[in-house]
Amino acid sequence: MLKKNNIVKFKEMLIERLLLCCSLLSVFTTAAIIYVLLSESIGFFKEVRIIDFLTDTQWTPMFTNKHFGILPLLCGTLVTTLIAIGVAVPAGLISAIYLSEYATDKMRHIIKPLLEILAAVPTVVYGYFALLFVTPLLKQFIPGLSGFNALSAGLVMGIMIIPLVSSLSEDAMHAVPMGLREGAYALGSRKIQVAFKIVFPAALSGITAAVILAVSRAIGETMIVAIAAGQQPKFTMNPLVPIETITAYIVQISLGDTPHGTLEYQTIFVCGMTLFVLTFVLNVISFKLKRRFQEIYE
Amino acid sequence: MEQEIIIQIKDADSFYGPKQILKNVTLDFQAKTVTALMGPSGCGKSTLIRCLNRMNDLIPRFRFEGKVLYKGIDLYAKDVDITDLRREIGMVFQKPNPFPKSIYENVAYGVRIQGITNREFIDGIVEESLKRAALWEEVKDRLHEPALSLSGGQQQRICIARALAVKPHVILFDEPCSALDPIATAKIEELITELKKNYTIIVVTHNTAQAARVSDFTAFLYLGDLVEFGPTAKIFTVPQDKRTEEYLTGKFG
Numbered sequence: 001m002l003k004k005n006n007i008v009k010f011k012e013m014l015i016e017r018l019l020l021c022c023s024l025l026s027v028f029t030t031a032a033i034i035y036v037l038l039s040e041s042i043g044f045f046k047e048v049r050i051i052d053f054l055t056d057t058q059w060t061p062m063f064t065n066k067h068f069g070i071l072p073l074l075c076g077t078l079v080t081t082l083i084a085i086g087v088a089v090p091a092g093l094i095s096a097i098y099l100s101e102y103a104t105d106k107m108r109h110i111i112k113p114l115l116e117i118l119a120a121v122p123t124v125v126y127g128y129f130a131l132l133f134v135t136p137l138l139k140q141f142i143p144g145l146s147g148f149n150a151l152s153a154g155l156v157m158g159i160m161i162i163p164l165v166s167s168l169s170e171d172a173m174h175a176v177p178m179g180l181r182e183g184a185y186a187l188g189s190r191k192i193q194v195a196f197k198i199v200f201p202a203a204l205s206g207i208t209a210a211v212i213l214a215v216s217r218a219i220g221e222t223m224i225v226a227i228a229a230g231q232q233p234k235f236t237m238n239p240l241v242p243i244e245t246i247t248a249y250i251v252q253i254s255l256g257d258t259p260h261g262t263l264e265y266q267t268i269f270v271c272g273m274t275l276f277v278l279t280f281v282l283n284v285i286s287f288k289l290k291r292r293f294q295e296i297y298e
Numbered sequence: 299m300e301q302e303i304i305i306q307i308k309d310a311d312s313f314y315g316p317k318q319i320l321k322n323v324t325l326d327f328q329a330k331t332v333t334a335l336m337g338p339s340g341c342g343k344s345t346l347i348r349c350l351n352r353m354n355d356l357i358p359r360f361r362f363e364g365k366v367l368y369k370g371i372d373l374y375a376k377d378v379d380i381t382d383l384r385r386e387i388g389m390v391f392q393k394p395n396p397f398p399k400s401i402y403e404n405v406a407y408g409v410r411i412q413g414i415t416n417r418e419f420i421d422g423i424v425e426e427s428l429k430r431a432a433l434w435e436e437v438k439d440r441l442h443e444p445a446l447s448l449s450g451g452q453q454q455r456i457c458i459a460r461a462l463a464v465k466p467h468v469i470l471f472d473e474p475c476s477a478l479d480p481i482a483t484a485k486i487e488e489l490i491t492e493l494k495k496n497y498t499i500i501v502v503t504h505n506t507a508q509a510a511r512v513s514d515f516t517a518f519l520y521l522g523d524l525v526e527f528g529p530t531a532k533i534f535t536v537p538q539d540k541r542t543e544e545y546l547t548g549k550f551g
Contacts (some may be wrong), residue, residue, distance in 0.1 A: 105358065179395035183457065186351060186389040187408035187464055188381040197411065202398050 037276060040269030047263055053270070059233035059249075061267050068267065070274060072233035076243035080154040080225050081218040083239060087158025088214055092165025093207065099166065100173035101195040112167070119163040127227030130156035135228065148230030148242035157224050161214045168213065172206025173199050205289045212286040216279040222247035246271045304329040304468065304498050305350060310364035312345055312354070319345045321522040323364075327468075327515075332490060332499040334513035334530065336506060338550060341519040343502045344392075347470050350500065351387045352380055368468075388461035392473040394453035396445035396460075401428075401437050404445045404456050408464035423463050431459035432489055451482025458489065469493065471501040475508065487512050506546055510534050518542045 045053070048068045056069025095115065099108050134152040139145050176199050184198045200207070230242025231252050244252070250271050258264045305327040312320040320342045327333050335343040345354065352373060354360045366373040373383055385408070396404050405424045414420065424441070428434040433455040437448070445456050454474060461469055471490065475483040490499055490512050503509050509516050510530060517527040518539075526533060526542045537543040544550060 177395070179391060179393055180397060182353065182356065182391060183395040183397065183460075184407070185356065186353065186384055186391075187411070187460065188385040189411055190381055193411050197407070198397060 034276075037269050037273045040266050041273045044263065044266040044270045057235040059244075061253075061264050066263075069235075070246075070271070072235045073244060073246045073249055073271065074274075075235055075237060076150065076225075076229065076233065076245040076248070077219055079150040079237055079239050079243060080157060080221075080229060080245055081215060083151060083154025084158035084161060084218040084221075085211070085215055087155055088161040088165050088218075089211055091158075092162045092210075092214070093169055095162070095166040096169035096173060096207075097195050097200070099170045101191065101199060112170075115163045115166055118160065121160070123160065123221065123223035124227070126156050126160050127153075127224040130224055130228035142240065145240050146230070146242050148228060148232075149240050150225075150229050150243045151239040153225045153227075153229035154239065156228070157218055157221050160221075160224070161217050164217060165210050165214045168210035169203070169207045172203040172210065175206070176202045205292050209286040209289040212282050212289070216282040216286075219282075220247065220275060220279055222251060226251045246275050302329040303327065304369060305500075306365075306367040307346070307349070308365040308367065310346070310349060310362070310366070312342075312349060312363070313361040314357070315359045319522055320349075323519075323522075323524045325517055325524060325527060327498060327500060329498050330494055330496070331514040332494050332501060332512050333515040333517065334509035335500065335502045335517050335519060336504065336509045336545075337519035337525075338504060338545065340521075342522045343504075343519050344472055346519065347472055347500060347502045350468070350470055351384050351389055353389065355380065385464045386466055387468040387470060388464065388466035389470040389472065390454070390457050390461055390474050393477050394450055394457055396448075396453050396456045398444065398446055400442045401445045401448070401456060402441040405459050405463050408460060412464075424459075427459040427463040430462050430493070431455045432485065432492070433459055449482070451478050451485060454478060454482070454486060455489070458486075466497065468498040468500065471499065473502050473504070475503075475505075483508075506534075518545065520545070 053068055053070055055071070056067050057071050058067035058069050059072045060067045095111075099111060103111065130152045131148075134156055135145065135147060135149065138152055142151075145151065180198055180202060181194050184194045189198070225245045226248040229245060229248060231244050231248060232242045233244045233249065234241065236243065250268050253264065253268050258268075303326045307323055307325045310320050310323040311318065323342075323346060325346075335346060337343045348354045349362055349366060350368075350373075354362065362374060364374075368383070368387065371378070397407060399407070402424055405427050406420050409420055409423055425434065425438075428437060433452060436452065445453060448456065454477075458469075458474075474490075475486050478486065487508065490501065493499060494514075501509075501512060513530045515528065516530045516533045518525045518533065518537075518541075520541050526537060526539045528538075533542065534546060537546060
């Protein structure tokens with residue numbers, strides 16, 4: 001009576017294995033990606049010195065006079081990311097403070113999903129929005145603006161990641177215990193003082209984690225910059241001229257007819273590796289900060 | 299004992315949504331005494347104490363009807379500045395809730411938010427408040443360490459010091475010892491007795507022994523009604539109402 005039915009036992013085992021396989025799938029994929037990136041990058045660095053890769057200020061793998069300096073692409077990524085963060089962080093934090101501290105439940109239930117719709121718009125739509133709407137609009141105020149430029153791509157990318165910042169920061173602020181707010185109100189705080197002097201600092205590590213995730217999202221964003229920022233690797237911080245980001249370069253080469261196994265082909269992986277290292281480091285920092293935040297209140 | 303009434307509650311009804319919490323409560327508090335609000339869980343004692351500094355305003359769907367007069371001023375009148383009110387009537391909560399800041403910053407917070415920046419002035423207030431909360435000797439060498447590194451009892455005394463720093467006249471204690479061990483509880487009770495020389499104290503407690511130890515007056519609440527109110531000695535020795543007697547003898551609660 002009390003003995004387990006063998007068929008049930010087998011079924012349970014089967015289900016367990018199946019679930020395990022599903023979860024291992026993403027682990028394997030990550031490992032495979034790292035393997036490919038590494039092996040192709042090693043091939044690349046056999047021909048190009050790392051020091052040249054890191055310090056050369058020209059990126060011209062397709063020209064006869066080849067240069068393989070990552071700096072121009074890094075500059076492009078940096079400029080668009082900075083502009084995006086300059087838009088997303090203030091706007092995201094202000095809406096998070098509003099949603100967490102000021103909005104009534106009803107308002108929060110209306111506004112939060114609306115904000116999250118922003119994240120559901122395909123990035124290609126944002127790309128053309130930047131190219132065909134924002135750039136012409138900006139041209140009316142900035143006559144020197146090129147058709148392709150880092151500015152409008154960065155601005156639109158910033159709008160796209162507002163929900164990421166606001167949603168995660170709102171979660172962090174919402175997790176601040178009500179007791180702290182009550183303590184502050186009981187001492188004669190006004191609402192804005194509670195929001196900025198108590199809740200915001202108490203949620204700071206969670207908010208920082210949100211901002212870092214937003215930065216790594218901006219670094220990795222491809223479609224918007226490929227469409228609206230141009231394809232000219234330039235060692236410049238000027239946001240008004242065409243540039244090229246690391247991601248946009250990968251798109252450009254992948255779409256071309258670069259022969260398999262050549263040095264040009266390997267640049268794709270070296271760029272991928274650079275991106276991977278950047279976002280990985282940022283994600284680790286963000287993860288650590290989040291952990292610290294959870295330790296305080298649990 | 300002088301007979302100065304500092305707070306009067308008149309015909310207080312309060313509701314959470316459709317549910318009535320307080321039913322027509324009328325109660326006076328004498329200055330510089332300790333009044334205990336005693337009763338079983340859900341009797342409305344916490345709601346009542348939170349009406350006195352309008353802490354319930356933070357709760358959506360909460361409604362208050364009636365009057366609370368503080369030195370003759372109606373606290374629920376439209377032109378009352380709620381932040382000024384809360385500086386006059388301070389509060390210490392059930393669970394110690396120091397801010398995740400240093401000991402010093404916790405005590406200085408209430409002064410700083412008034413726009414005061416004079417360093418020496420704030421130093422003075424911090425020291426004085428910590429002394430009054432009987433904590434100065436324990437923390438004077440570690441003022442810039444996080445308040446959350448202190449023990450529960452010390453955290454509660456930080457919260458008391460924090461409340462004292464804004465110079466209130468009345469201090470509300472909402473079950474201040476329910477999260478503390480007996481030794482820490484004894485310290486807080488001793489402190490309450492000491493503080494009544496200068497402040498009016500109102501303590502919520504479900505612990506009858508605590509009410510007997512610390513208070514001069516006791517109000518017994520049951521299911522939103524104020525059942526009985528009078529000098530503590532009288533309530534505990536000759537309760538007039540059967541429900542009070544049953545609560546005191548441990549028949550419920």
